[in-house]
Amino acid sequence: MDSISQIALGAGVGELVLGKKIGNKAILFGAIAGTIPDLDVFVNFFVTLSESEALRIHRSYSHAAFPQLFIALPFTYLSYILFKKKISFSRWYLLWYLGFLTHALLDCCTTYGTQFFLPFSNHLVGFNNISVVDPLYTIPFLILLTILFFYKKESNTRRLITWLSVLISTAYIGYATFNKFHSEKIFKHALTVNKINYQSFSTSPPLFTSFMWNMIAYTDSTIYVAEYSIFQKKKKIEFVEYPRNLELLEDAKNSEAIQTLLWFSQGNYFVEKGLNDTIDFFNIKWGRTDYTQTKSKDAFRFYVKIYKDKNGKYNFTKVEPNFKKRDIKAYFSLLWNRIFYY
Secondary structure (H helix, E strand, O other), X not given: OOHHHHHHHXXXXXXXXXXXXXXXXXXXXXXXXXXXXXXHHHHHHOOOOOHHHHHHHOOOHHHOHHHHHHHHHHHHHHHHXXXXXXXXXXXXXXXXXXXXXXXXXXXXXXXXXXXXXXXXXXXXXXXXXXXXXXXXXXXXHHHHHHHHHHOOOOOHHHHHHHHHHHHHHHHHHHHHXXXXXXXXXXXXXXXXXXXXXXXXXXXXXXXXXXOEEEEEXXXXXXXXEEEEEOOOOOOOOOOEEEEOOHHHHOOOOOOHHHXXXXXXXXXXXXXXXXXXXXXXXXXXXXXXXXXXXXXHHHHOOOEEEEEEOOOOOEEEXXXXXXXXXXXXXXHHHHHHHHHHOX
């Protein structure tokens, strides 16, 4: 999830573990613990990584429960020494490990996917029940945590507010999950009515909200995309179809880079023939970025281009969308209208 949400969650964990002993410093250390797992994105500053290697590394060992048991040790030792051994080693360890673990668990709730079970499995865990950025999760959490600074560390009210912030944020995830199950029921009914015999089916929220849900269902040859808002009165679901064109990947699919791309996409993709013997690969597990468009490159602004490098090996590169300020405003306008005025 976004960094601000992870900082807020980590700060709450820090306060619950050590707030009564070190006060606001516990919030600071917890916030740091909530940030550290995402520092894996900076590996590329020290080691040159290919696109596929970067995909494999992000949300890998720094987000896995077992390796975190060991990653927490040096941070625990430094904190223990910094405070001149006045707080037990085990207490510091609990702060750091829970800060790392709750970060990973929150990321597991999003659509991106987290390699939570490394080194035993590289399966991407993604419950798809909350967006990677959701103000309704983050803002109440931040407001309640800010109030803590007005209370002394010994205050029972301070601890009550901390628990309240954690419970409210967790309850919101529960509410989002309820919306997910409700939308899945609507989608599955619509698929049955339209006699679509799908092989796989998934739902996920778009950016910034849990009031609307994207649906992806696919067969061997076709992928179906749709959206549903919990506020829409018309229950009819309108599907947009895209041919998967899997035969275009026949020569490339055994390449290590393309296998990484397929692993990351978890089946939620289709491809099209690109220019100059390239293949346009659309990973659509986040749904459409423009709900008024059906043409692939207009509806899905994020995609990658598969090509043959100078050694004859298949590789891929991201096609960066040229977003302008007016595009961002347009997205929020489209999202608002799709949620409330469909």
